[in-house]
Amino acid sequence: MRSADRPLSPHLQIYRWQLTSVLSILHRAAGVALSAGAILLVWWLVAAASGPDAYQSVADFLGSWLGLLLLFGWTLSLFYHLCNGIRHLVWDTGHGLDLKSTYLGGWFVVGGTGAFTLIAWIAGISSWAS
Amino acid sequence: MRSPLGRAIGLGSAKDGVEHWWLQRITAVALVPLSLWFVIAIIRLVGADADSVRDWVGNPLPAILLVLLLIATFYHASLGLQVVIEDYIHAEFAKLGLVIIVRLACFAFVVAGIFAVVSMAVGTSN
Numbered sequence: 001m002r003s004a005d006r007p008l009s010p011h012l013q014i015y016r017w018q019l020t021s022v023l024s025i026l027h028r029a030a031g032v033a034l035s036a037g038a039i040l041l042v043w044w045l046v047a048a049a050s051g052p053d054a055y056q057s058v059a060d061f062l063g064s065w066l067g068l069l070l071l072f073g074w075t076l077s078l079f080y081h082l083c084n085g086i087r088h089l090v091w092d093t094g095h096g097l098d099l100k101s102t103y104l105g106g107w108f109v110v111g112g113t114g115a116f117t118l119i120a121w122i123a124g125i126s127s128w129a130s
Numbered sequence: 131m132r133s134p135l136g137r138a139i140g141l142g143s144a145k146d147g148v149e150h151w152w153l154q155r156i157t158a159v160a161l162v163p164l165s166l167w168f169v170i171a172i173i174r175l176v177g178a179d180a181d182s183v184r185d186w187v188g189n190p191l192p193a194i195l196l197v198l199l200l201i202a203t204f205y206h207a208s209l210g211l212q213v214v215i216e217d218y219i220h221a222e223f224a225k226l227g228l229v230i231i232v233r234l235a236c237f238a239f240v241v242a243g244i245f246a247v248v249s250m251a252v253g254t255s256n
Contacts, residue, residue, distance in 0.1 A: 028210075028214055031207075031210045031211075031214070032210075032211065032214060034207070035207040035210070035211055038203050038204060038207055038239065039239060041200075041203075041243065042200070042239045042240075042242050042243040042246070045187075045196070045242075045243050045246035045247060045250075046242055046243070046245075046246045047180075048180055048183040048184060048187070048246065048250065049184075049245075049246035049247075049249045049250050051180065052179070052180040052181070054180075055179070055180035055183065056179075056180070059179075075169075078165060078169065082161075082162065082165060082166075085158050085161075085162075086162065088158075089155065089158060089159065092155060120169055120173060123173045124172075124173045124176050125176075127173050127174060127176045127177070128176040128177045
């Protein structure tokens with residue numbers, strides 16, 4: 001059988017999703033999303049260095065619905081990748097690799113991501129309003 | 131960088147897997163405080179105009195931290211994206227091509243970002 005014809009694992013149609021595997025693939029997805037967000041950071045910095053007109057076009061885009069949606073997605077991705085990244089660093093020391101700890105840590109990451117994202121946006125909106 | 135065991139037994143990849151893994155972790159550790167600082171700094175800058183941003187980058191500490199953030203971010207991104215590409219792209223030519231493009235793009239973006247920060251920090255931009 002040619003390698004391209006071989007079935008791939010996991011078989012997604014019949015795969016039973018678990019918290020651990022969902023968080024694992026989300027870590028990658030968030031990382032890829034943050035790479036795109038890093039380009040925005042450079043765009044923002046270059047625009048600020050270029051002058052008020054260039055900066056205003058970036059600021060207008062970020063203040064639009066699409067811009068705000070992207071910023072929210074990047075905030076979520078950043079805090080998720082940060083929290084889950086710390087979970088990975090703990091695993092790298094050889095700790096917390098049993099089933100109970102991976103689930104407990106996973107739920108901590110989910111809660112932490114939600115809490116940090118919420119706090120950041122409440123702080124951002126109050127900073128904008130003041 | 132190879133693991134001592136891999137070198138001693140002579141098995142496994144003869145490439146630089148350990149260095150890749152290690153640098154991914156070092157940049158990750160650096161990004162924990164840097165990204166938290168960045169989020170707080172950005173929250174304080176919500177609604178700022180170009181002049182306020184330039185004034186802010188004109189201070190040494192934000193400028194230095196921004197440069198460190200850019201280096202750690204794009205190094206970490208290029209290592210991470212390389213693994214994603216190697217896992218999902220199986221055609222050798224496309225895989226190699228994408229890895230090269232990601233490497234070059236990350237390098238270009240980090241240079242552009244650092245240049246923007248430095249030009250604002252030393253006040254030579256218009």
